[in-house]
Amino acid sequence: MSAKQVSIKSCINLEELEARAGQILPAASFDYYRGGACDESTLRENREAYRRIKLKPRMLRDVSKIKKNLTIFDCELSTPIMVAPMAFQMLAHKDGELATARASANRKTLMTVSTLSTCSLEEVREASDFDLWFQLYVYKDREITRDLVSRAEASGYKALVVTVDSPVLGKREKDIKNRFDLPANLTVKNLTLHNLEKFPDEGDDSGLSTYIASIYDRSLTYKDLSWIASLTNLPVLVKGVLRADDALQALDSGARGIVVSNHGGRQLDTAVSTIEALPEVVEAVNGRAPIIVDGGIRRGTDVLKAIAFGASAVYVGRPVLWGLALDGKEGVEMVLDLINEEFENAMTLAGASSLEEVTRDLIFQSRGEI
Numbered sequence: 001m002s003a004k005q006v007s008i009k010s011c012i013n014l015e016e017l018e019a020r021a022g023q024i025l026p027a028a029s030f031d032y033y034r035g036g037a038c039d040e041s042t043l044r045e046n047r048e049a050y051r052r053i054k055l056k057p058r059m060l061r062d063v064s065k066i067k068k069n070l071t072i073f074d075c076e077l078s079t080p081i082m083v084a085p086m087a088f089q090m091l092a093h094k095d096g097e098l099a100t101a102r103a104s105a106n107r108k109t110l111m112t113v114s115t116l117s118t119c120s121l122e123e124v125r126e127a128s129d130f131d132l133w134f135q136l137y138v139y140k141d142r143e144i145t146r147d148l149v150s151r152a153e154a155s156g157y158k159a160l161v162v163t164v165d166s167p168v169l170g171k172r173e174k175d176i177k178n179r180f181d182l183p184a185n186l187t188v189k190n191l192t193l194h195n196l197e198k199f200p201d202e203g204d205d206s207g208l209s210t211y212i213a214s215i216y217d218r219s220l221t222y223k224d225l226s227w228i229a230s231l232t233n234l235p236v237l238v239k240g241v242l243r244a245d246d247a248l249q250a251l252d253s254g255a256r257g258i259v260v261s262n263h264g265g266r267q268l269d270t271a272v273s274t275i276e277a278l279p280e281v282v283e284a285v286n287g288r289a290p291i292i293v294d295g296g297i298r299r300g301t302d303v304l305k306a307i308a309f310g311a312s313a314v315y316v317g318r319p320v321l322w323g324l325a326l327d328g329k330e331g332v333e334m335v336l337d338l339i340n341e342e343f344e345n346a347m348t349l350a351g352a353s354s355l356e357e358v359t360r361d362l363i364f365q366s367r368g369e370i
């Protein structure tokens, strides 16, 4: 076993993996991956909010067998813990998105591939023998959007996740100071055909921020969501919802799933934590569509709480990048194994032997609460 593998194997949880990744990644890449917007209040709150929620476990419930598999949009997964869409994975490891896709496939869970991937969506599809979803950013040039949707559908992706919380980039101060840019050998590979694979070489901001400001469509509305849904037979999920009214309007505009997300605290700082936003969305959606939540999920108990509050599944973001940086495909597998083992442990100790038994009554409410 190499020294590197020994040092990763000694990590006992996802937080320790983050600290280890911080020691090996170039500072600008680590800052880009780890950071949030402005004061990083939302980034911190995503974690803190989970810590504040207390559990009320059930006893004597026969937890000798734990089932955590689920089917979502016809994809049969071994676990409700999925891999969030994240840009530029070759900054972490030379195999980038290909390694993440292989690891997710080996663990029978979904990876959602970002529009801003450093391998093309076709290359990632080719590398994996399991279902994949594609995350879509909407460009001003509608032909680009149309092209991305049809390529994702043609190459066999199973759903489209439209991210709606990024008309511009949040103010990520570390990236501005670092003038964050992609190294010369990396590109936004999906956009090569459209000559948009490189960040523009101008301005004092981060290269990514300038790129997004110049080509993402800020005029996007629910009407455009209906248009996107009309382009494809794939189910469309809307990512970045934090309010009941937005969730309902998204469903009325053709979306078939909701991702409650604040982009990992990278967009609007002081936006509500996602686990605190979730109950109002669950109540409004009222079983009409699956709801996924992400942001700050680092422990098996976080997954348990998200599902108890009504999420069908969760996305894990940054920890996947730490695993990827530390040991490529094996590192991502280790991350997925760690959090899945913790989740199983939490289900067992809470007296829930299936996802159906992970219900709201597992959440402790103090007597003062309504």
Ligand SMILES: Cc1cc2nc3c(=O)[nH]c(=O)nc-3n(C[C@H](O)[C@H](O)[C@H](O)COP(=O)(O)O)c2cc1C
Pocket (backbone or CB within 6 Å): 032, 033, 034, 046, 084, 085, 086, 087, 114, 115, 116, 135, 163, 239, 261, 262, 263, 264, 265, 294, 295, 296, 297, 315, 316, 317, 318, 319
């Ligand atoms: C480095 C990085 C890149 C990201 N890139 C994208 C992206 O391209 N598209 C997108 O919809 N979300 C993107 N996200 C947001 C994630 O999908 C997810 O919402 C968030 O990371 C979840 O929070 P967590 O990292 O605390 O688990 C990115 C997040 C990070 C950390």
